[in-house]
Amino acid sequence: MTAAHDSLFRYFHQKSPLTKEEFARFSRFFTPKKVKRNEVLLREGEICQCNFFVVKGCLRFYSINSAGEIATRYFAFEGKFATALSSLIEGKPSREYIQAAEPCELLQVSKTDYLQLVETVPQVNKAYRHLLEMAYVTSQQRIYHFLHLPALERLKWVMEQHPGILTRLSSKMVASYLGVTPYTLSRLKSQL
Numbered sequence: 001m002t003a004a005h006d007s008l009f010r011y012f013h014q015k016s017p018l019t020k021e022e023f024a025r026f027s028r029f030f031t032p033k034k035v036k037r038n039e040v041l042l043r044e045g046e047i048c049q050c051n052f053f054v055v056k057g058c059l060r061f062y063s064i065n066s067a068g069e070i071a072t073r074y075f076a077f078e079g080k081f082a083t084a085l086s087s088l089i090e091g092k093p094s095r096e097y098i099q100a101a102e103p104c105e106l107l108q109v110s111k112t113d114y115l116q117l118v119e120t121v122p123q124v125n126k127a128y129r130h131l132l133e134m135a136y137v138t139s140q141q142r143i144y145h146f147l148h149l150p151a152l153e154r155l156k157w158v159m160e161q162h163p164g165i166l167t168r169l170s171s172k173m174v175a176s177y178l179g180v181t182p183y184t185l186s187r188l189k190s191q192l
Helices: 003-015 020-029 085-090 111-120 122-148 151-161 163-168 171-178 182-190
Strands: 031-035 040-042 050-056 059-064 070-076 097-100 104-110
Touching (some): 003 122, 104 111, 151 163
Antiparallel strands (some): 031 104
């Protein structure tokens, strides 16, 4: 088993115990992929055809409005599955980009293989349910915290809930996640 697949095994085993033999039956569907920093894996308008497991690095999910402003929705760090879920499920063009925020080691699985595994492998099914639940929870947290909190409080919330965002990523990316300019982010940091 490769180091990348070992990381994936631990992920599945944590969600629902399985043996290495059980894992070996489906792990071949997850193929290694290395990407460079800033490499785009999915562009707005493309239909998402795969799911990624982040072994090392960070993926960034963002959109660009008509004025050219970037809004970051999510960062997926090590040990997380990440995909443009709406596009993957509905088979419709994505409204966002997926980009490597850092150099990444990923395991990639096609939509067809992944959905087949969800149907046939109980541990993958349980992990998929967990992924859907956490996507919903994360979305709700962002909506409620970011709609009602002033920028300084949003920054404090990110520091508490997702410290890796501030310590590993550029101020420009962090600012787009918080919905502020890099200048405002710098000013907010000085108030802490």
